[in-house]
Amino acid sequence: MKYDNLWNALAGSRGPSRRQPPRRGNRVDVLVGRRLREARLTAGASRAQLAAVLGVSVPSVQRYESGARRLTAARLAAAVKFLGVPMSHLFKEEVSPAARMEAAGLTPLEIDLVMSFRAIASGARREEILRLARTASEEPCPTE
Numbered sequence: 422m423k424y425d426n427l428w429n430a431l432a433g434s435r436g437p438s439r440r441q442p443p444r445r446g447n448r449v450d451v452l453v454g455r456r457l458r459e460a461r462l463t464a465g466a467s468r469a470q471l472a473a474v475l476g477v478s479v480p481s482v483q484r485y486e487s488g489a490r491r492l493t494a495a496r497l498a499a500a501v502k503f504l505g506v507p508m509s510h511l512f513k514e515e516v517s518p519a520a521r522m523e524a525a526g527l528t529p530l531e532i533d534l535v536m537s538f539r540a541i542a543s544g545a546r547r548e549e550i551l552r553l554a555r556t557a558s559e560e561p562c563p564t565e
Contacts, residue, residue: 447488449512450488450489450490450491451487451488452488452512452514453488453492453497453511453512454485454486454487454488454489455486455488456510456511456512456513457485457486457492457500457504457511458486460500460501460504460506460510460511461486461504463504464503464504464505464506466503466504468482468483468486471500471503471504474499474500474503475496475499475500476496477496497511538550
């Protein structure tokens with residue numbers, strides 16, 4: 422009889438919630454979703470068109486693009502085929518301009534020069550600096 426109270430308490434409750442809290446995608450899910458959205462917009466496709474190709478609902482495409490839901494490999498393959506982009510396009514990370522310049526072989530001093538030049542708002546000032554740099558580069562370099 423001691424279980425009657427427990428049983429009554431459990432019978433009256435709804436039990437554990439079947440609804441899970443919204444899952445926040447990990448960094449890769451968010452990156453892939455963002456790149457998927459960019460590719461879709463570049464291709465001029467609507468969410469409804471992509472949803473039809475993937476065999477899912479439009480809200481599912483929204484969840485994929487936000488990174489809240491993970492795409493399966495088969496759906497990733499269908500998406501890139503439909504959008505006309507390589508699979509690697511969805512996984513490319515954003516690279517800072519400085520990192521791109523460094524990868525291109527620029528020294529830290531050259532990167533600083535380019536970043537400072539880009540920060541100059543005045544077109545006339547940029548032209549002056551460019552003329553100065555051209556003049557300085559034509560002079561013979563003193564040996565150290």
